[in-house]
Amino acid sequence: MPVPPEDVSLVVDFLNTVDVDRDTDVLADAATWRQWAAGRGLDPDPVDDARQARSALRRAVGDPLAAGPSPSVAVRIELRATGPELVAPTVVSAVLAAASRLVVRGDWERLKICPADDCRWAFFDGSRNRSRTWCSMRVCGNREKARAWRERTGR
Template identity: 65%
Template sequence: MTDVDLVVDFLNTVDHDAHTDVLSDPDAWRRWLADRGLADSTAVRAVRSALRAAVGDPVGSPAGAAAAVTVELAADGVPRLVAADVVGAVLAAASRLAVLGQWARVKICPAGDCRWAFFDRSRNRSRTWCSMQVCGNREKARAWRSRGQVPR
């Protein structure tokens, strides 16, 4: 799993459109962790909220977050950030994205009924919506209707 996948998947453990939260379902949360080979942590909700706020979620709680992460020199001679739990793994992945200048590409869809996290892969980093076919189209249609234009 890539750093982008881990961070975006973690941010999307809450689905505002479907009104679901993986963290509120112990079985779903255990499956999520097992699928990624990660251990649980006590600060999961606070870190998710802080990370979501950091990438633009208007209802996230902007706060600091910390986790124990170590640097390990692997047998292949490549240094790696290693974490003991999910919070450390997600923050290490986010740190690697920041070091690579990719953190600003992690965004939250501005549609009020969506707020899905996504990674902006556009060349000029200008993508706004998680999906142009769903949220972007819906928002553009709303704007068009609010301008009083009617189809002929």
């Protein structure tokens, strides 16, 4: 069963509302947060709730620096002509519903956090054997391999 790109992009985009490399955070400003939510056709949750949800999700995906309590949100299930559907009008509930669908499909493990300390970008590992480590081999992976080579060779 193919992974719905809208589920992946919503979860990854939400996880990446913080950018370590650029030192920016969409959730640092309520107006920016409202704009981000509106761009996805969703109602914004209170900023503190969104921060808590993002931190818990990043921790669950593998970010060792994310901390905090796990959120609890309400979602509705509506029976439609196509079958049961999770109805989630706010960003946090929509993200958690999308993440739940990824779990059900067996794709949760494909969500990863780049291990580079100066990056920590969330990404979806689309490789066949789920072995991708870096968000980008050209940037973070190359930088880390060059660093390890310099350490081994003393250069």
